[in-house]
């Protein structure tokens with residue numbers, strides 16, 4: 001297609017108007033493609049910057065926007081800047097704990113809301129949206145006030161961060177898992193029971209496998225929400241420093257170029273997750 | 289597990305959803321080993337009844353028994369009953385093999401592999417064991433659903449419109465197949481359907497259900513030849529219903545006045561003793577004879593008809609005959625060559641033997657159970 005139009009447009013002066021029209025059509029046909037590529041470029045430019053700058057050797061102590069010289073140094077000395085790796089460890093610890101807690105609680109809650117009718121179900125369905133709708137600043141401030149009034153001010157840090165992060169991840173987990181459960185045919189569970197599976201076996205063999213994609217999606221969402229949270233963490237972290245807090249602090253002082261390397265790693269990890277998931281899906285479909 | 293054999297019995301079963309009565313004081317006995325059809329229009333409570341037998345719905349009142357064992361309060365997985373669901377409900381995340389083996393594994397049956405394989409062969413799906421349900425056609429999925437229930441050799445197999453989603457040709461094929469399997473394995477089949485033809489061709493016994501109650505139960509021939517209500521008369525095949533009055537008795541028959549003409553109906557087919565009644569005759573039992581042509585000794589005759597419509601449908605000719613009192617009656621005549629073909633406007637007598645009509649309660653709606661176009665498939 002592309003080659004045939006190219007041939008035609010170089011076919012000589014006699015075919016000029018015809019050629020111009022077909023060039024116009026060629027562009028018109030690919031308009032969506034061009035716009036798509038532009039949008040992709042737009043989203044990838046900042047990431048490209050991060051990757052490029054992770055190989056930059058800045059002239060001063062703090063990173064700059066100019067590419068001065070190529071180096072592996074930032075990658076080799078990720079933990080060199082004071083507190084960077086500690087903040088990473090804290091963030092990973094908080095996010096993983098909060099993800100596990102929020103996914104567990106949220107999944108149970110979603111099951112309760114979808115599968116059982118109890119007094120106050122309507123109200124619960126509504127209230128669960130509140131943490132999503134509350135401005136994070138307000139939630140952070142009120143959490144801090146609560147922690148202080150409960151006498152937690154001396155232990156502000158990991159525990160309070162986990163409590164806060166679990167709280168705001170919870171509603172996202174509930175909503176995600178609920179969507180999956182609502183779309184599930186309850187007759188499948190009835191069929192399992194009809195085929196001699198008791199309540200627990202039915203849950204383990206039918207309900208859970210069918211709900212799993214929703215639960216995994218909810219966990220990934222919770223992790224990414226928790227890992228890059230700044231506002232609520234800023235209120236509830238006390239003296240401890242999570243990774244987003246560390247970056248923000250660095251912005252005010254020196255910005256160590258190692259941060260670009262960490263950013264690149266994070267990007268690559270999520271990239272691998274996405275590609276891996278896609279490949280797995282494709283393989284499953286191919287096998288099927 | 290409960291006793292695995294015996295009749296399935298409903299005793300005074302009622303099911304209410306809020307104030308709505310879906311099943312009303314139902315008494316029903318399904319003999320062991322029979323092919324039993326539960327027939328009725330949409331929404332009459334068929335699925336609800338099945339679900340109560342399977343344990344998926346709790347009756348508001350009454351008892352469910354198998355043999356002498358009361359299973360009313362038993363959890364579904366403790367009942368010797370398996371269900372083929374209206375929508376199949378195959379497990380989408382499991383292969384065909386695992387779907388069919390599900391029940392056997394739960395019960396810890398040792399040679400579940402061989403049994404599953406044999407069952408897949410029986411339903412002609414042995415080449416599809418590794419596939420997932422979404423990769424099968426509708427008819428194949430239907431057979432998996434059947435295999436998945438049947439492989440457990442339950443005391444009672446409940447089938448909830450298992451052929452509803454299939455096209456006509458496949459449906460006929462599966463009807464024969466189901467009937468063959470039931471005869472082979474000898475398991476009690478309770479087959480729910482709203483297709484009267486399906487019920488009549490497959491079942492030993494049919495229960496016709498309407499608005500949560502059983503209107504009539506019997507063999508297909510009994511229900512067709514001697515319906516007890518206008519609903520059954522119209523829902524199973526077609527009937528001409530004529531308003532009449534019982535005037536007396538003569539031997540084994542009731543004498544009936546039908547718009548001024550005297551008719552006799554066998555007492556065993558009369559469900560009214562006296563007063564007003566619907567006289568019912570099936571269209572194929574009527575013969576239309578040109579007026580005054582023959583002597584009809586011993587037969588019932590209604591005179592004064594006029595052919596108002598003729599439609600030729602190959603094996604038979606269907607006439608509409610307008611009677612003097614304004615009603616149009618249907619007459620189906622076999623194209624055997626014995627009858628003189630009639631034309632539009634011919635005046636005719638309608639003749640039938642006294643053993644072929646029935647008398648129904650005049651208080652019942654003459655249109656009850658008639659197929660409306662959207663019900664007709």
Ligand SMILES: Nc1ncnc2c1ncn2[C@@H]1O[C@H](COP(=O)(O)OP(=O)(O)OP(=O)(O)O)[C@@H](O)[C@H]1O
Nearest residue numbers: 305308310328329330331332333334335336337482
């Ligand atoms: N869970 C429920 N809550 C309220 N009403 C219900 C429920 N299940 C069934 N019903 C009502 O009970 C009646 C009988 O339903 P059922 O499913 O038994 O009908 P059916 O005879 O199987 O019809 P179909 O041929 O359409 O499947 C219907 O009017 C239906 O609306």
Ligand SMILES: [Mg+2]
Nearest residue numbers: 334335374448
């Ligand atoms: Mg139904």
